[in-house]
Amino acid sequence: MARKTALIAAFVLVSFLWPATALGVTRSGVTVFAGPNLASPPAGVSSQADALAFFPKVATVHVGDTVTWQYRGFHTTTFSGSNQNYPFITQLSSTQPTVTDAAGERLWWAGVAPLLGLDPLSVMPQGSSKISSPSDVRNSGLVRIFQSTAKSPPKPYVLTFTKAGTYRYFCTVHRGMRGTVRVRPALAPVPSVAAHKRQGATELQRVIVDAKQLNQSKPTTNLEVLVGAGSKATGAEIASFFPDQLAVKTGDTVTFRNADPTDIHTVTFGPQALRTKIENNFVAPVGGQILLDPLGALPSEPPSAPTPQYSGANHGDGYLNSGLLVPPGSPTTAGPQSFQVTFTKPGTYQYECVIHSKMDGTIVVS
Ligand SMILES: [Cu+2]
CATH class of the missing domain: 2.60.40.420 (Cupredoxins -  blue copper proteins)
Known part of the structure; x- marks a missing residue:
């Protein structure tokens, strides 16, 4: 019993000497925003502007840390493992039904064109809330976006990274939208949560500069x-x-x-x-x-x-x-x-x- 108390005391002491993050104990994790945070766009930026990007693009955390994604748009967080061929829109095996126009004529596609749908790989969440290898498949899915309303924003997606490595992910809706989570050993230096926030803000500024130019x-x-x-x-x-x-x-x-x-x-x-x-x-x-x-x-x-x-x-x-x-x-x-x-x-x-x-x-x- 006394030994246990001593161990706890030693742990508490070490905790004071070392930053909590270095010991891999729970800390406030990094938040990545999928899409912009433009509740009201800054002067000169169109209200039709969007940012198909993760902010910040690179998150660097310790083994055992969580990363939380928050969604500001129609996006996913998808770790596809070795399968890079993640379709979003897919041709289904059946064909289009008969649809008539206002003149009462059949549109051309009935029984001819394939039915188009969203691929379940992109839509459905996959895997647990822990990831331990860059080849693991994990997906936030789009379901959380479909289920959200103006009053209840999409549920954040939270993943705990249990092994060091470089984890790459993308959005299945916008394939140019990519991000990386670098997971470092417990004692390696990593940027603070505040530094991640600043980096995200810097990247958003670049989008704003681009958006102003694109508007011309x-x-x-x-x-x-x-x-x-x-x-x-x-x-x-x-x-x-x-x-x-x-x-x-x-x-x-x-x-x-x-x-x-x-x-x-x-x-x-x-x-x-x-x-x-x-x-x-x-x-x-x-x-x-x-x-x-x-x-x-x-x-x-x-x-x-x-x-x-x-x-x-x-x-x-x-x-x-x-x-x-x-x-x-x-x-x-x-x-x-x-x-x-x-x-x-x-x-x-x-x-x-x-x-x-x-x-x-x-x-x-x-
Ligand atoms: Cu459009």
């Missing part, structure tokens, strides 16, 4: 609209059309081009109620799977169709959709990067990206 994006011709803007280096993204208002003449063909290397977008014309419905249903659980609404994810015209002519009455109500436009630099097999429309009738036509809220545009045809 301009197409090279006056018949082009840039769909989004982004920087792979910092993860800065502006979910806007550049320009968001374009005046053209009857007969002009406008090219909408994804100029955002960080993300996918759509160009979707149609009445406001339809666009809102597609946006709200874009990702929806159906019978145990999470499916993408074909009205948003697939082009409204079949792949072999010529450049669509837009009169404001297409498909009975003015519906016309690009489908998913992939980021510049994607392999050509990933899908189209741009979408062309010839405007055949004077009018003011609203469109939007059904993936990003308030990513809206107008074409005025005279």
Whole structure:
């Protein structure tokens, strides 16, 4: 008994002499933010700006420490082990159902195009709350984001690192969004929690500088609209059309081009109620799977169709959709990067990206 007391006394004494972290005892762990902390964007930064990055990008902790991820956007924390091929959107084995447009006609994809969904690997949490090797698979999953509301933000993801090593992770939604956890032996020096916070703030400043510059994006011709803007280096993204208002003449063909290397977008014309419905249903659980609404994810015209002519009455109500436009630099097999429309009738036509809220545009045809 006395021996035990002595041991405890020795431990307490050592605890005073050594920083608690050096002994690997519980301490307040590092927090990594997935996405920005821009509750109100700073002056000069668009409210459509986002940061597809982890802050800080590198966390350095001791063996036995925890790292906590907090989500400010549609992101995951995924340690994929040796499987780097983590799909996000996936083609399912069944085909698209019959959907009719406002004119009562079947859209082209029924029974032809594969059903599109989110891959369970990306969506579902995987593994325990401890990780002991960089080859272990752990995933925060997207479920926590789906379950969150404006009033109840996503639950943080907490992992305890039990062995030294360099652990790399990414977001399955935004593959350019990567981070590292360096786990050091108990006595090795590591930056303080406060130093991690400062580093995160410095990295966010770089995003803000980029975001201000990206907001000046301009197409090279006056018949082009840039769909989004982004920087792979910092993860800065502006979910806007550049320009968001374009005046053209009857007969002009406008090219909408994804100029955002960080993300996918759509160009979707149609009445406001339809666009809102597609946006709200874009990702929806159906019978145990999470499916993408074909009205948003697939082009409204079949792949072999010529450049669509837009009169404001297409498909009975003015519906016309690009489908998913992939980021510049994607392999050509990933899908189209741009979408062309010839405007055949004077009018003011609203469109939007059904993936990003308030990513809206107008074409005025005279
Ligand atoms: Cu978008």
